[in-house]
Amino acid sequence: MKNVLIINGHQRYDKIAEGRLTKLFVDTAGDFFTQHGFNVKESMVEGAYDVQDELDKFAWADYILFQYPVFWMGVPWITKKYIDEVFSGGINTVTFVSDGRSKEDPSKKYGSGGLMQGKKYMLSLTYNCPESEFDNKEGFFDGLTLDEANVATHKLFQFCGAEPLETYAIHDVFKENLDIDAELKRFKDTLERNFITSR
Template identity: 40%
Template sequence: MLRQQYVEHSCRYGKSDLRQPRFFAVRARANLRPHLNLSTGLPLGPPSMRPTMKKILLLNGGKAFAHSAGRYNATLHETAVAYLDRSGCDVRQTWIDQGYDVAEEVAKFLWADVIIYQMPGWWMGAPWTVKKYIDEVFTAGHGSLYANDGRTRSDASQKYGSGGLIQGKQYMLSLTWNAPRQAFDDPTDFFEAKGVDAVYFPFHKANQFLGMSGLPTFLCVDVMKVPAIEADIRRYEQHLAEVFDLPK
């Protein structure tokens, strides 16, 4: 049974979360029991190769700017925090636009099994605040998140991008766009059927440079012209349940 509830921020999620406003009532599933087998539920390899994942870092990259209030991303972020916490995951979060301590963020990446990025699509990519976060945190992680660019002096032409130090960790993108789905999937439309992950190819590669691998992307479309927040919340919970093999 679904019930309407507000998600309250508490110290269990870390100090950076106490400052955040609650924008939407999150429709969440009640009475979900903790589930300890958090292996991926999608075809990323045979079951024996799917890693158990319990520690999840959620990064809200939403931002109030121009005609965007950041509410859609705040709602989806809080949906994931509440759903994963109820399902037995160890959850930490950062609201990027509210500020952060770079060293603490590096430590969170080292702690987490999975990083979830929640962000809008702005001018065909991530908001500048998210890019700044990546630049600062990943660079500060030299020696802990990555060793070098992976090449050797004996052959500098080979193995670029293989110097990451956090192999085995995974990341996921949760994205909101005003574009319709057809814009990504139709060969005659704007993105020429290349799909949303092609739009984020550099973002994927930045995370893979650290040694992480990607989980299936979640996409909300038409969020300004034809918003469907309740349906998107239900789809997102379903997506999380499938990706992390959680009870539905």
């Protein structure tokens, strides 16, 4: 059986971002993994957590599902705090040994010192931004794809040696006619491709 860590990267803002949508996706993913025979653990960045406990979860996990809302083009600040504390806390044990470079071996490149080889991760994002702003030279992101616009988070995992799976994102989350059932189906289809058919 494979092990999956689901990270809830939500930060609450009253009346704006209360966390219900993020929790819905976390719960849906948890049910999906359980039904397919995975072992599941969850982490929540908002609230008390122990860095060593989190590192133990990362060491245990074969897969990481990182679910969070995109705030101001990146992760919420408490999620960045979690990343800084947990990933830095794992030096020489779970996340990385060094930046990869070596005085003795100049062929070793920056970003090659990760300890998470063999692990895979999936980003699942909630956006107010419409999907049309990506892959569009006239759009807000100047032609960047969804993954290119989230390069900092991808590079975090790459630095530690983990491999990406297909990213999921729900867009325009505040629009009145949001079809959440259709979005949950699309989310579960992405989970199926990433964790079942690709195994």
